[in-house]
Amino acid sequence: AQSVTQPDIHITVSEGASLELRCNYSYGATPYLFWYVQSPGQGLQLLLKYFSGDTLVQGIKGFEAEFKRSQSSFNLRKPSVHWSDAAEYFCAVAPWGSGYSTLTFGKGTMLLVSP
Amino acid sequence: DGGITQSPKYLFRKEGQNVTLSCEQNLNHDAMYWYRQDPGQGLRLIYYSQIVNDFQKGDIAEGYSVSREKKESFPLTVTSAQKNPTAFYLCASREGTGRTDTQYFGPGTRLTVL
Numbered sequence: 001a002q003s004v005t006q007p008d009i010h011i012t013v014s015e016g017a018s019l020e021l022r023c024n025y026s027y028g029a030t031p032y033l034f035w036y037v038q039s040p041g042q043g044l045q046l047l048l049k050y051f052s053g054d055t056l057v058q059g060i061k062g063f064e065a066e067f068k069r070s071q072s073s074f075n076l077r078k079p080s081v082h083w084s085d086a087a088e089y090f091c092a093v094a095p096w097g098s099g100y101s102t103l104t105f106g107k108g109t110m111l112l113v114s115p
Numbered sequence: 116d117g118g119i120t121q122s123p124k125y126l127f128r129k130e131g132q133n134v135t136l137s138c139e140q141n142l143n144h145d146a147m148y149w150y151r152q153d154p155g156q157g158l159r160l161i162y163y164s165q166i167v168n169d170f171q172k173g174d175i176a177e178g179y180s181v182s183r184e185k186k187e188s189f190p191l192t193v194t195s196a197q198k199n200p201t202a203f204y205l206c207a208s209r210e211g212t213g214r215t216d217t218q219y220f221g222p223g224t225r226l227t228v229l
Contacts, residue, residue, distance in 0.1 A: 043220035046217055101171075102148070107156060107157040108157050
């Protein structure tokens with residue numbers, strides 16, 4: 001079975017500084033990978049996803065993520081953080097195949113943005 | 116406006132009572148999901164359904180039940196057998212089984228047992 005690890009429970013970044021959120025997965029083959037964001041008391045919104053091809057994936061709100069097979073990682077990055085980026089971020093994995101049915105989520109990283 | 120609606124937003128229940136959480140989608144999606152979210156635990160899958168009149172247990176199905184009588188609706192019942200039901204519940208849907216399909220989430224229902 002696949003699993004996802006987000007090593008950082010909380011991260012604090014100054015507004016305007018760069019951001020990197022870590023995600024490591026455990027799976028026997030190349031999985032499908034996702035990053036979602038959740039504002040307090042809200043549902044999840046998809047930021048970006050990786051299925052195949054170019055290992056650098058662009059998403060919404062200026063986010064990008066890079067798939068590194070050798071490190072089993074899919075880290076999320078943003079060059080300049082805005083106060084509105086403060087939220088909880090979830091990495092998720094689905095098994096490779098033509099019809100995946102379920103996602104496995106990491107436990108999340110809470111991003112705090114300081115002025 | 117297309118999307119996923121969950122109602123109510125906040126729900127209070129007395130111990131020993133069953134309660135049903137509503138999830139409706141007008142996206143014409145085939146698959147629907149229920150997740151439970153607890154602080155620091157991420158999302159855990161309760162039940163999912165890939166087609167009408169069919170559903171499968173997820174990782175934490177004990178104490179929960181579902182039905183899928185219509186494509187657009189996937190209600191979740193939290194029964195009195197669920198030992199610790201206080202949590203945030205999220206419903207999601209996915210358009211099909213294609214490899215590029217994405218799960219979309221509703222706004223959630225916060226259930227509190229008094």
